[in-house]
Amino acid sequence: MSKAKAMNIKAKTNAIGWSFIAIAVIMICAFYFYPMIKALMLSFQSGTGTNLHYVGGDNYARLFKDQTFITALKNTFIFLIIQVPIMIVLAMFISVLLNDSKLKFKGFFRTAIFLPAVTSLVAYSVIFKYLFGNDGLINSLLTNLHLIDAPIQWITDPFWAKITIIIAITWRWTGYNMIFYLSALQNIDNSIYEAARIDGASAFRQFRAITIPMLKPIILFTSITSTIGTLQLFDEVMNITKGGPGNSTTTLSQYIYNLSFKYTPDFGYAATVSYGVVILIVIFSILQFRLAGDKNG
Secondary structure, rough: OOOHHHHHHHHHHHHHHHHHHHHHHHHHHHHHHHHHHHHHOOOEEEEEOOOOOEOOHHHHHOOOOHHHHHHHHHHHHHHHHHHHHHHHHHHHHHHHHHOOOOOOOHHHHHHHHHHHOOHHHHHHHHHHHHHHOOHHHHHHHHHHHHOOOOOOOOOOOOOHHHHHHHHHHHHHHHHHHHHHHHHHHHOOHHHHHHHHHHHHOHHHHHHHHOOOOOHHHHHHHHHHHHHHHOOOOOOEEEHOOOOOOOOOOHHHHHHHHHHHOOOOOOOHHHHHHHHHHHHHHHHHHHHHHHHOOOOOO
16 A cells, blocks of 8 residues: 555545534534633723623722622632532442442432432422521421520521532432442452451451542542532522522622622622632642642542
8 A cells, every 4th residue: 555545535534523523512612712702802801791891901900899799708618618528428438338249229328318319409498498497497496405595596597508509419419429429349359358357457447448548539529529519509599598698609600690680780700700610619629639649630
């Protein structure tokens, strides 16, 4: 076969390959990269509605003076540093229990714990709002058990409203993360545990010396995805507390929504806050890679 003919065949092969992915590439560029670039350009503009004008970096300077943004940032951090570690540990613990070969009805328990992850966000948020209402099931149960004398203001008290949101997102996403840990546990060779038992290692020692190191990639993955999800938290806050009382549960994503659709529309500043979230996601992802010792992070 001549060199020219070989090159012609290679060119045709490449053309066929590109034709298969061309539509996907066009769609990704149109619906992902173009909006990202457009939002970045928008973040340097300001004005009401679509009546925008270029303001340079004023929007980014405004972030540090915006008390509502700072409050939303603090609230988001509180949800992040409290809820994510609890959820990760809980998901890991449940997955270890459900991976026990002696446990009966494992399929039922796995399905039951995972089901919240596929429940409608709006539906479950509304249910939680009624469950944690002043005369809801939770207060009634606690009162009947004589654990409280008066109903807890789960929705209208700043502290308890945060607790309600943390409980809600932990209930929904623990099962989702559990699936990743369960899959990873099932790929660990059981002979490793058998060797450890022969050497006299306790169950806790096995968990600390074998299970956790083996799960390190999954721990990193779930930590990053959970961090990203919490930084983008919107549905639960919007449907359960509406950011209240006051702004005590307002998150960054809800503030972006408010800037765009609730207050006098300021799409330029909303885009700036959006890129603030992007920067936070990048920073936290890099930190988690570094803390996990991943040299590629």
